[in-house]
Amino acid sequence: MFDVRCQKLISEFGLRSLLNELDISKKKLTVAQAMAIAIYEAYQGAQRVSPNPLVGCVILDSHGQFLSKGHHEVYGQAHAEINALKGLDKEQLQDATMIVTLEPCAHVGKTGSCALQIKDLPVKRVIYGLVDPFHLVAGKGAQILRDSGKEAIVYADYVGMDNNGQESRLLNQQLEILAENFLKNSRAQKPFVALKWAQSLDGKMALKNYQSQWITGELSRTYAHYLRSIYDGLIVGSGTILQDNPKLNIRLENFSKESKLVIIDPEATVYKTFESLELSRYHKKENIFFIVDAKSASSAAVFDFSAQAPGAFKNILFLNRGTSGFFSMQDIYQFCFERGMKSLLVEGGPSLIHQCLKQNAFDRIYAFVAPILMGNGLGYTDELPITSMNQKMQFTALEKIELGDDLLVTGLNWTYCYPIG
Amino acid sequence: MFDVRCQKLISEFGLRSLLNELDISKKKLTVAQAMAIAIYEAYQGAQRVSPNPLVGCVILDSHGQFLSKGHHEVYGQAHAEINALKGLDKEQLQDATMIVTLEPCAHVGKTGSCALQIKDLPVKRVIYGLVDPFHLVAGKGAQILRDSGKEAIVYADYVGMDNNGQESRLLNQQLEILAENFLKNSRAQKPFVALKWAQSLDGKMALKNYQSQWITGELSRTYAHYLRSIYDGLIVGSGTILQDNPKLNIRLENFSKESKLVIIDPEATVYKTFESLELSRYHKKENIFFIVDAKSASSAAVFDFSAQAPGAFKNILFLNRGTSGFFSMQDIYQFCFERGMKSLLVEGGPSLIHQCLKQNAFDRIYAFVAPILMGNGLGYTDELPITSMNQKMQFTALEKIELGDDLLVTGLNWTYCYPIG
Numbered sequence: 144m145f146d147v148r149c150q151k152l153i154s155e156f157g158l159r160s161l162l163n164e165l166d167i168s169k170k171k172l173t174v175a176q177a178m179a180i181a182i183y184e185a186y187q188g189a190q191r192v193s194p195n196p197l198v199g200c201v202i203l204d205s206h207g208q209f210l211s212k213g214h215h216e217v218y219g220q221a222h223a224e225i226n227a228l229k230g231l232d233k234e235q236l237q238d239a240t241m242i243v244t245l246e247p248c249a250h251v252g253k254t255g256s257c258a259l260q261i262k263d264l265p266v267k268r269v270i271y272g273l274v275d276p277f278h279l280v281a282g283k284g285a286q287i288l289r290d291s292g293k294e295a296i297v298y299a300d301y302v303g304m305d306n307n308g309q310e311s312r313l314l315n316q317q318l319e320i321l322a323e324n325f326l327k328n329s330r331a332q333k334p335f336v337a338l339k340w341a342q343s344l345d346g347k348m349a350l351k352n353y354q355s356q357w358i359t360g361e362l363s364r365t366y367a368h369y370l371r372s373i374y375d376g377l378i379v380g381s382g383t384i385l386q387d388n389p390k391l392n393i394r395l396e397n398f399s400k401e402s403k404l405v406i407i408d409p410e411a412t413v414y415k416t417f418e419s420l421e422l423s424r425y426h427k428k429e430n431i432f433f434i435v436d437a438k439s440a441s442s443a444a445v446f447d448f449s450a451q452a453p454g455a456f457k458n459i460l461f462l463n464r465g466t467s468g469f470f471s472m473q474d475i476y477q478f479c480f481e482r483g484m485k486s487l488l489v490e491g492g493p494s495l496i497h498q499c500l501k502q503n504a505f506d507r508i509y510a511f512v513a514p515i516l517m518g519n520g521l522g523y524t525d526e527l528p529i530t531s532m533n534q535k536m537q538f539t540a541l542e543k544i545e546l547g548d549d550l551l552v553t554g555l556n557w558t559y560c561y562p563i564g
Numbered sequence: 565m566f567d568v569r570c571q572k573l574i575s576e577f578g579l580r581s582l583l584n585e586l587d588i589s590k591k592k593l594t595v596a597q598a599m600a601i602a603i604y605e606a607y608q609g610a611q612r613v614s615p616n617p618l619v620g621c622v623i624l625d626s627h628g629q630f631l632s633k634g635h636h637e638v639y640g641q642a643h644a645e646i647n648a649l650k651g652l653d654k655e656q657l658q659d660a661t662m663i664v665t666l667e668p669c670a671h672v673g674k675t676g677s678c679a680l681q682i683k684d685l686p687v688k689r690v691i692y693g694l695v696d697p698f699h700l701v702a703g704k705g706a707q708i709l710r711d712s713g714k715e716a717i718v719y720a721d722y723v724g725m726d727n728n729g730q731e732s733r734l735l736n737q738q739l740e741i742l743a744e745n746f747l748k749n750s751r752a753q754k755p756f757v758a759l760k761w762a763q764s765l766d767g768k769m770a771l772k773n774y775q776s777q778w779i780t781g782e783l784s785r786t787y788a789h790y791l792r793s794i795y796d797g798l799i800v801g802s803g804t805i806l807q808d809n810p811k812l813n814i815r816l817e818n819f820s821k822e823s824k825l826v827i828i829d830p831e832a833t834v835y836k837t838f839e840s841l842e843l844s845r846y847h848k849k850e851n852i853f854f855i856v857d858a859k860s861a862s863s864a865a866v867f868d869f870s871a872q873a874p875g876a877f878k879n880i881l882f883l884n885r886g887t888s889g890f891f892s893m894q895d896i897y898q899f900c901f902e903r904g905m906k907s908l909l910v911e912g913g914p915s916l917i918h919q920c921l922k923q924n925a926f927d928r929i930y931a932f933v934a935p936i937l938m939g940n941g942l943g944y945t946d947e948l949p950i951t952s953m954n955q956k957m958q959f960t961a962l963e964k965i966e967l968g969d970d971l972l973v974t975g976l977n978w979t980y981c982y983p984i985g
Contacts, residue, residue, distance in 0.1 A: 343956070344931060344973065345945040346767020354953050500937065510765060512933075514973055516921065516957035518950030522943070524766040529939030532775050535764070536937035541969055543935075548962055550971065552765065552935055 144369045144395075146186040147509075147544045147553055152179050152317050155310075169208045174270055175310050177201040177209070177242040178298060181272075182314075182321050184214040184223075185244050189373040190398065191217045194485040196325035198245045200227040205238035205267070222248065224257045228264070237265045244272040244321055246297070249283035258287035268294030270301050272318035276329035316540055320555075324486040327506060333473075334480045337507040338499050339370055340491045340523060344512060347520035348493045353386050362546040363511045368395050370509060376403040376432075376484035378475070380495040381413045384420065391490075392425040401430055403484055407470065407495065409436040414456070432458040432482065434475055458482065472504035496523040500536065503558060508538060510552045565790045565816075567607040568930075568965045568974055573600050573738050576731075590629045595691055596731050598622040598630075598663040599719060602693070603735075603742050605635045605644075606665050610794040611819065612638045615906040617746035619666045621648040626659035626688070643669065645678045649685070658686045665693040665742055667718070670704035679708035689715030691722050693739035697750035741961055741976075745907040748927060754894075755901045757908045758928040760791055761917050761944060765933060768941035769914045774807050783967040784932045789816050791930060797824040797853075797905035799896070801916040802834045805841065812911075813846040822851055824905055828891065828916065830857040835877070853879040853903065855896055879903065893925035917944040921957065924979060929959060931973045 153159060156179035161167050172180070178201070185199030192198075192215050199214040200223040213226030224247055228236075247257035247269060261269065269288055274297055275281045288295035298318070302311040319326065327335040341358045342348050349355035357364070371377055371393045379391060384406065393400055404426055406413050414433050417423050433456065460478045462470045479487055489499055499505045500523070529535060538554030545551075574580060577600035582588050593601070599622070606620030613619075613636050621644040623631040634647030645668055649657075668678035668690060682690060690709055695718055696702045709716035719739070723732040740747065748756040762779045763769050770776035778785070792798055792814045800812065805827065814821055825847055827834050835854050838844050854877065881899045883891045900908055910920055920926045921944070950956060959975030966972075 342765075342767075344763075344767070344933070345943060346763075346765070347945075350950060350953065352951065356953065358953075512765070514959055514962050514975060516945050516948070516950075518945045518948035518955075518957075520950065522766060524768075524937050524939045527937070527939035529771060529937075529941065530773065532771065532777065532779075532938075534939075536939075538935055541935050543966060543971060545964060550964060550973075552971075554935060 144366070146189055146369075146373075147366075147542050147551055148320055149183050149186050150542050150544055151313065152182055155179075155313055158183055167209050171207050172201075172203060172209055173207075174240070174242060174298075174301065175314060177203055177240075178244070178270070178272060178314055179317075180212060181223075181242050181244050182317050184212050185321055186214075188214045188216050190400065193218060193324070193373075193375050194328070194483070196245055196322050198223040198243065199321075200224045200241060200243045202227050202231065202236070203240045203242070204235060207240070210235060210239065219253045221254055222257050224261060225254070228260075233265055238267040239265070241266055241269045242271075243269060244318055246271045246273065246275040246282070247284040247288070248275070249280050249287055256284070256287070258284040262287055262291040262293070266293060268296065270296055270298055272298050272314075273322060273326075276322075276326050320540055323506065323555075328480075328485050332480070334375075334476050334484055335486045335507070336476060336489060336499075336505045337370070337374065337487070337509060338489045338491065338496055338505045339367065339509040339511075340496050341367075341511040341513065342523070343515045343517040343520075345516045345518070346522045346524070347517035348491065348496070348523055350517060350520040353521070356387070358515070358517070359511045359513045359549045360547040363513070363549040363551065365395070366546055366551065367511065368393050370488055371402055372398060372400060374402070374486045374488035376405055376479050376487045378405040378407065378479075378487055378489040378495070380492040381406060381408040381410070382494060383490070383492045384413050384422065385416075388421045390425045391422050401426060403430050403432065403479075403482075405432040405434065405475070405479055405484075405487070407434045407475070409434075409464070409470075410439050411435045414459075428456055429458070431456065432460070432479070434460050434462060434470060434478070436470075437461040437463045467501075469498050472499055472502050476504070491523060493521045493523045497526060500524065501527055503556070505556055507555050508553060511546070512550045512552060514548055514550075565787070567610055567790075567794075568787075568963050568972055569741055570604050570607050571963050571965055572734065573603055576600075576734055579604055588630050592628050593622075593624060593630055594628075595661070595663060595719075595722065596735060598624055598661075599665070599691070599693060599735055600738075601633060602644075602663050602665050603738050605633050606742055609636045609638070611821065614639060614745070614794075614796050615749070615904070617666055617743050619644040619664065620742075621645045621662060621664045623648050623652065623657070624661045624663070625656060628661070631656060631660065640674045642675055643678050645682060646675070649681075654686055659688040660686070662687055662690045663692075664690060665739055667692045667694065667696040667703070668705040668709070669696070670701050670708055677705070677708070679705040683708055683712040683714070687714060689717065691717055691719055693719050693735075694743055694747075697743075697747050737961060744927065744976075749901075749906050753901070755796075755897050755906055755908050756928070757897055757910060757920075757926045758791070758795065758930060759910045759912065759917055759920050759926045760788065760930040760932075761912045762788075762932040762934065763944070764936045764938040764941075766937045766939070767943045767945070768938035769912065769917070769944055771938060771941040774942070777808070779936070779938070780932045780934045780970045781968040784934070784970040784972065786816070787967055787972065788932065789814050791909055792823055793819060793821060795823070795907045795909035797826055797900050797908045799826040799828065799900075799908055799910040799916070801913040802827060802829040802831070803915060804911070804913040805834050805843065809842045811846045812843050822847060824851050824853065824900075824903075826853040826855065826896070826900055826905075826908070828855045828896070830855075830885070830891075831860050832856045835880075849877055850879070852877065853881070853900070855881050855883060855891060855899070857891075858882040858884045888922075890919050893920055893923045897925070912944060914942045914944045914946075918947060921945060922948055924977070927977050929973070929975060929977075932967070933971045933973060935969055935971075
């Protein structure tokens with residue numbers, strides 16, 4: 144599926160005409176074009192490579208003509224560079240240039256070191272988008288290549304430190320966005336968190352009586368399933384579950400994966416009624432994580448887990464609500480991170496989205512906006528106090544895509560993204 | 565300026581490549597392409613032809629190759645057909661086809677009858693988009709042409725009654741949209757009314773303290789001035805004026821026109837303080853219209869117009885507020901219509917927009933959406949009761965255009981547009 148995060152890339156670099164195999168074959172490309180294609184290619188792995196980063200690779204021959212491309216397809220399997228090299232012989236690779244979105248790996252992990260494999264090929268140079276953010280290996284892959292007499296140069300240096308061209312700025316931004324999960328994980332030791340919601344033009348997520356089906360159209364809802372498929376874990380509030388009794392699975396053609404599901408369930412209401420809920424039919428218990436108010440847990444008279452609980456749940460986090468009356472979202476994210484969820488999609492619920500906004504605890508938003516008015520319903524910022532226009536919440540690296548009549552707006556948190564850990 | 569209403573046309577018919585004079589010259593066009601260009605051309609007159617309709621015309625030679633185009637440019641001056649015919653000789657026009665967005669006029673008005681002028685030319689046929697909606701002359705222009713031995717055929721008939729092709733459906737819709745003001749006027753004897761507002765993604769038009777400058781960016785604000793320039797009258801509420809002290813003039817490069825300004829001023833507060841307000845420096849008094857509560861007017865002790873008023877205002881409508889506590893917007897529109905305002909742009913104010921929505925008294929919306937969150941501010945539907953998703957307010961013929969980081973959403977009222985009068 145088309146990832147909305149590539150949209151700017153496609154339009155700015157005219158990628159549509161370059162993505163056709165026949166059109167691109169032997170075509171002479173600039174390094175910027177090749178990097179743009181490598182980024183686009185990398186997104187093809189979005190559903191299967193976590194917790195590895197998305198990586199794409201394009202190889203140009205000695206004349207700068209397109210030879211091949213590849214991406215990291217599945218976690219634990221071949222890296223992008225190796226996939227791009229497939230089927231090419233040494234003659235074709237003589238003095239070739241490899242353009243990769245991330246520094247080739249130095250370490251021998253599940254699949255062997257890419258740098259060590261490239262070192263023995265007649266490739267002339269490797270231009271890579273970002274230095275490996277893991278500080279213990281940063282620069283080591285490039286060093287292996289340089290030691291074997293090849294050029295190995297990060298894209299920003301290749302275009303020149305003082306290059307303020309729109310093209311290279313856009314590409315650098317897109318390289319960061321491509322690797323946003325991985326960079327957040329490496330730099331901050333925290334999961335990357337995206338908020339997803341559906342709203343009307345007038346900013347409502349539900350009617351006063353909590354009705355919300357359906358705000359958006361079919362294309363938006365399919366795209367929402369794509370989003371579920373590219374994040375490791377899904378966070379929902381108990382209100383949404385008790386109100387809508389949703390399946391919360393991933394419904395995409397030719398795709399099967401079960402997300403980890405994190406349920407913010409202060410009073411343990413979902414926990415206690417789990418077997419009667421639709422979602423019990425679609426999720427293995429080991430993939431479900433409850434966040435319960437420590438007070439509820441301790442008042443055994445009311446919440447007697449041992450007696451009433453279905454028994455098999457092991458993933459329960461008991462948290463105290465803060466002075467604000469709600470949990471710290473960062474505590475929840477940390478709990479998830481430690482359990483292998485490197486990226487999280489929060490699906491509100493007006494009150495859950497409100498909490499994430501209020502706590503400024505998110506990296507990206509996906510707002511699906513339907514061109515309808517829902518009147519005096521429930522907004523998600525109605526209790527978010529903003530008293531001066533200077534305090535308005537802003538987003539950066541915005542993308543907008545039409546999905547039928549709806550519009551998907553996505554962007555990064557203006558203040559929060561990429562704190563250097 | 566690019567009119568957002570042509571956007572669908574441009575993308576569906578690939579007009580960008582056809583709008584260049586050099587590229588289109590002698591190019592063979594389909595009737596649909598020619599009609600699309602005629603519509604696009606017609607919009608060029610949007611700022612100057614009211615109360616006449618927007619009309620565009622394309623002429624193809626006997627081989628179907630592009631000869632010329634023209635539009636109605638200024639009220640009282642040459643019609644589109646005459647402008648398109650300029651500079652063409654009889655030889656070029658031999659067996660030519662004229663494609664016009666509206667039936668050529670039959671009557672001799674300010675500029676003579678187009679049908680009578682075309683009748684004497686060697687043109688073979690005229691394909692026109694819409695029948696003249698004014699029932700006294702509907703079909704008469706076409707009849708004059710037919711009587712002189714030419715084909716004269718409305719576009720829907722030309723493509724065939726049973727043609728359900730997307731292309732012809734789109735064109736017919738676009739022809740109606742092009743003529744929306746004129747059609748509303750003719751069919752309903754009412755003005756065409758568009759609502760315009762700026763909002764944040766979360767649906768807020770101002771902070772709780774009424775701050776709202778600036779929600780949208782510069783491109784949006786320039787486009788808002790374009791909108792002012794294409795409507796005959798501008799309706800604003802006293803709240804906006806007293807809060808922001810705006811100029812409410814049209815600020816566009818190389819353009820000067822003074823709109824008629826209708827101020828909904830229940831307590832006559834703006835009326836009484838007019839001379840101290842910024843707008844007094846930008847508007848002639850004869851162009852200002854006040855809507856005042858009849859009760860306020862009659863309590864002379866409080867509102868002594870004769871003593872305090874600046875004196876020169878003649879356009880005051882005294883209205884009773886209905887049981888809802890607000891004026892009937894339709895009464896206000898009728899007052900404007902009778903004073904030559906065939907199209908109106910309502911610039912809210914959350915409460916004025918709310919009233920127009922609540923009374924379902926509008927034909928089109930222009931919502932400028934900035935990708936920011938404004939929190940617990942003022943929405944425009946917070947008191948619009950909607951209790952079932954079936955009651956959601958919808959729009960049709962939607963267009964969305966990116967204006968910098970902002971998005972302009974425009975569409976027609978789903979329930980209200982084109983009531984047959």
